[in-house]
Amino acid sequence: MTVFDLAADAIAALTGTRWSITDAPAHVPARPGLYAIYGDEQAHRELGLLEDAEVRSAPELPLYVGKAEASFVERDLKDHFAAVSGSTARTGGSTVRRSFAALLRGQLELCAVPRNLDNPRYFSMYSLAGDGDAQLTAWMHEHLSLAVWAAPVQLSAKLVDVETALIRHFTPVMNIDKNPRKLARLTVARKAMSAEAKEWRPPTQAAREAERDQ
Template sequence: MVQTESATGGWGVGCVVIPHRPSLNSCDHDEVMTMETRGNEARGVLSGVGWSVLNAPEHVGTVPGLYAIHASVQVWGDLGLAHREDIPLYVGKSESSLVERELGQHFAIDPSVQARTGGSTVRRSFAALLRVPLKLRAVPRNKENPERFANFGLEPEGDRVLTRWMHDHLTLAVWPMPEGFSLAELSAVEVNVIRAWTPPLNIKDNPGRLRQLRVARADLAAEAKEWAMTASLVT
């Protein structure tokens, strides 16, 4: 059996049986849960608002799992998005530690560690949609060897501004990977959730990915390329 904590603090019990893989079975055959059912379970947990960024470390474990990023109706509007009830802005996966991946990399909760938008696709998406109101400027992820401008970064001050905005406006929900699950099965549930919800900031595996996000990210990629071209002329 698998016991997981919901975003609202409740507990649910479930199990999973993987056909032809008895070593991974976590319950009796009469309690079989298909991948679709497991996806429904994950969506039930991830649809909760969860916790503020500052409070999340008390709840997010050092385990693999899925996470969802939520925001208020007003924030959806600030991002130029039409609000969708109970749908997160983004769904992602950590194959090692939800704390490290979600809070450390995306939200940069450790003030001693410099946030790096160039290493986080979800930060790049937020940066693209908040470019004008936050006055963000894109630069190459690696200024010493500028390339792959689609993976643009921000100037250090821009990274700090974006991090503060994320801390102030976003909340998190998590679905820890059930005991006995493989990483391949975790990936399958992630795809199931993304395809069912089509979160606006997800790109990969999202049949409803937004054109406005693609255009906004392309604009920042072009700005990073322009920075590199200008820098090469100066040197």
């Protein structure tokens, strides 16, 4: 099959059945492939998309399209959503989470910190302070849903090429790379969180003692 054929098959799958994040573990296979993340109307409202003249977005369109090179379970259900028992999603390791965090920064009162507090660098891969990760995960579980396309066992093209074709087809607002209609506001919001992470400083001994006394 050509990239065009594979993309057509993937589009059909990703616009078909989707599951809530909490229900997805019972349906999503431990296979490589492509996935699409959708949001409900409240998600679009809180992300500031319903009245944004720059975007073409609605609950029936995917917010994000990505690829799982090894397994949907490892990449999506664990890394992005912490939907599998015992897993903990960390924003510092997920560009999907960083994009949602950037647009929900005010709504959820999120603060960016370096991914590794002991060795602060790579600030564009920011994490979230305090219970920010838990807040973001809870929001995702409440408002997002997932559709997947499992790649054929004998894939005749590179998965990244099929992903690129789908991003160009859907132009999902939460995708930055390879997106001809990427959301400028999202890029600005992510840079602001990167800057906030860069400004982070370890708490002083006095601050730590004051926090313990509260």
